[in-house]
Amino acid sequence: MASKARVIYWFRTDLRLHDSPALQAALDLQPECLWPIFTWDPHYVYRVQGAANRWQFLLDCQNDLSASITALNPASRLFVLREAPQTLLPKLFSAWNVTHLVFERDTDAYARARDATILAAAARAGVTVVTRSGRTLWDPDALVRANAGKPTMTMSQLQAAGRKVGPIPPPLPAPTSLPDPGAMPLEHVEDTHHHHHPPETTAGPDLNARWREGQDAGYARLAGPQGDFAVETLAELGFAPAAATTPHRGGETVALQRLDTVMADVAYAATFRKPQTSPAAFAPASTTLLSPFLHFGALSPRLFYHRALEACSRFRGAPSAPPESLTGQLLFRDMYFAAQAALGAAMAQTVGNPQVRYVPWHLPSKVEYVGGASYTIDHPQAEEWFQRWAAGTTGFPWIDALMRQLRHDGWIHHLGRHSVACFLTRGGCYIHWERGADVFAELLLDHEPACNSGNWQWLSCTAFFSQYYRCYSPVAFAQKWDRDGAFVRKWVPELQRLDKKVIHEPWKASPAELRNAGVALVDFPGVGVDMAPGTYPVRMFDFDERRRICIAGLKKAYEVGLHGDHDKVLDGTALDLFADAGEREGEMEGQELGSNAATAAAAASRPGSSSSSTAKAKKRATGPMDRYAKKQKVR
DNA sequence: TACAGGTTGTCCTA
DNA sequence: TAGGACAACCTGTA
Structure with missing residues (x-):
């Protein structure tokens, strides 16, 4: 040696x-x-x-x-x-x-x-x-140890664990020289x-299996296409020149400049309150847009944290505080990382996850491909809703604008993510949060597995958050933040000339208003079929009706009270508990679901329901099942 | 057991 | 524009 x-x-x-x-x-x-x-x-x-x-x-x-x-x-x-x-x-x-x-x-x-x-x-x-x-701010494993080995599921748990681990280290300077590389x-x-x-x-998950074919050519050499270890270009990766549509650019240099700009506005940085920043703001956005840099490690979260504290100390007035402040946003990030550190692969899924509630969502993951993009189409209507949600053609302008911004820019505001995530899961489509997480994982520049899973669990009220009766409306929330419809007009140009009174609910526009705006409301032409120019789809369902159905479904799921590590979730029989409730989500007469036999069969044949996980499930299930038994007795 | 608080709801009333 | 009802979840503390 x-x-x-x-x-x-x-x-x-x-x-x-x-x-x-x-x-x-x-x-x-x-x-x-x-x-x-x-x-x-x-x-x-x-x-x-x-x-x-x-x-x-x-x-x-x-x-x-x-x-x-x-x-x-x-x-x-x-x-x-x-x-x-x-x-x-x-x-x-x-x-x-x-x-x-x-x-x-x-x-x-x-x-x-x-x-x-x-x-x-x-x-x-x-x-x-x-x-x-x-x-992260703290070592996630150290946070878990300080939290008695358990995942951090609340901000107060995270903060208590952080206090035990110790002060957040100050950032180190960049090196001023580097040794030679060897031969x-x-x-x-x-x-x-x-x-x-x-x-x-x-x-x-291998989210992009469909892209894999044909991508192998040209990378036979370890040192790259030119044999010089260089960073490849998009063209060398097989993408068309215009494939990247985002205006957001990466790099440590850009990250540090952007951080300087954010912190130079001392009042903005010191009084930042996330819930009060607008999801409809663009050019510029209302938040810092630093998350993609954090994801790729081009920006240190510790530098961000200490610069935010410094801005607070320079501010003459009362600065904001966690969880709403800039530092609070970084604490949430650590909370999700520490939850993941304790939960492992289960963080990204329901099955096997002791913290995540079982809800009989539509389009569940195929259990034999846990964590993958493969799912069961239990209901063709749900599949169409999912595809329309992902493509931004739901007929709800606010939802469509956000999903189109996500696809084009790779970034949307946090509250926009709340809005579309609630809509897909507990506040509209009743589709599995893992489907939404898959789409975000593919499209978000700042996709962070722990934060993505955690936030989807939060929004679907399956973990971290449980007030399922608080439901985002694609109309009311839009009217609150995008009063004049500028955000919708930017991303849904079909509705460019529609009056602001109906821009968020075009189904209420009169024939004359639609005619004057040069847009026709049409039936959705089908998944994969382009909308004709000058047309916009009729909304895909009555939102108020769907909200009632979804809240009733969540209420039932909370009563049943299973979590992802329960025997019945692991062996696929959990769905049976919802059979005697009529439709499992309380759907209207004549809208009953298709057969769930395929899902149950797939789940039953899952090889990995080991005795150890079963024993663990039994141990943990005591609380929820007791609660369920009590409720049943009361009835 | 009771009660307060929980980053980020909506709708109606005054 | 502020405040309460809606229908009611969880965790954390006393």
Whole structure:
């Protein structure tokens, strides 16, 4: 083994130089060689492949980081290597005589499994692994320990755990120099084909399987199409030039500039109250738009936190406080990360999750593909509603505007997410929150698995939040925030000239009003069929009626009181408990659901309902089932 | 057991 | 524009 340290610094989702405890740890080794590498991780590659916007943002971050590294050492850059880290790193260990591997910890279920593999390989190769926590304010595992090993399900739990763990570390400065990279021989590393083929894994959804075909050409070389380790272009990834439609650009440089701009407006930063920011504001948005940078690690949450505190200290007046303040937003992020750290893969799904309520939603995930994008179409109407929701053709202008902004820009305001999420689940369609989470996962620039799952659970009232009778109206909420309809006009140009009195409920417009606006309300032509120019669909249901049905359905589900780790959820028989209630969500006569036999059969054949999880389910089920029994007796 | 509080509802009344 | 009803959930504290 070499006497001096020869270090691989492995960038994953920490694409920055400032406040990187892991990078600092690497430099503290005073290495003879330091290779800053970014591996192509098929798990993430295939998840984002359908979303050119996210690719663009990632490439922005990589390019910016590469330039910053070169500025610190002209011989160095970000070396992008196109192979799964599980197979690549062990080969590099020996080919490059590596002594240390350094990276930032990641608590996603997939990342934990991957890193366990890497750690074992490093141990076999005699390579020392150094990791640090830098993705969150506190180390999520430390928060879990401080919360008695349980997931943090409320803000007060998170804050109490945070107090126990200790003060949030101040941000570290960016390094002023970097060691040379060593020689990077690949002769004995490189195979001839399929470096980036995905390893066998069921640890997370493969959202973009339909995009995978035809994407393999041109990446046979470990060091990229040009053989120079360069960051690829969108074209090299197989996207059309105009595929990325978002105006939002990535990179640490942009992130730090944007942070400066936000904090320069001391009054804005110090009095920020999230619930009072407008979901209809655009150019500029009412919030900071820093979340995509946090996701890709181009901005440190600790730097953001301490800069926000600094703004409060400079403000002459009463600053806002958590949970509504800017710092409060970061605390919520840590709450979801710590919940995920305790729950593991179950965080992203209902089945097996002790914290998530069972609700017999439409379009449930196929149990044998837990966490995947495969689901059971239990009701054709629900499937059509889901497709219309995802495409922004529901006939509710507010919902459609938000979904179109999401698809085009990759970002919508938090309250907009509330609005469309409530609409899809407990406040309209009664469709499984996992379907909505899948769509957000594909389209959001700032998609963070823990926060996405947690927020969908929150909005569907299956965890974190339970006041299901508070329901967002696609009309009233729109009228509150988009009084004149400017937001709808931007994203639903069909309604551009419609009077503001009816812009959020065009079904109430008179024939003359529609004629004057140059728009015709038409029956939805069908999933996959383009709307004719100058037409807009009739609303896909009566919202007030659907709200009543959904609230009744949630009431029933709360009475039944099952959670995702209950026997009946694990074996697929939970649905039976809703059979004697007539329609499981209290739907009207003549609207009964299609057969659920397929769902039940699929669930029953699930291989993984082990005895240990069953025992755990029994143990936990006592409370909810007691409650159910009591209610039954009272009746 | 009672009660207050919970980042971000809606609708009607005064 | 403010305040209460709506119908009623959870957690945390005393």
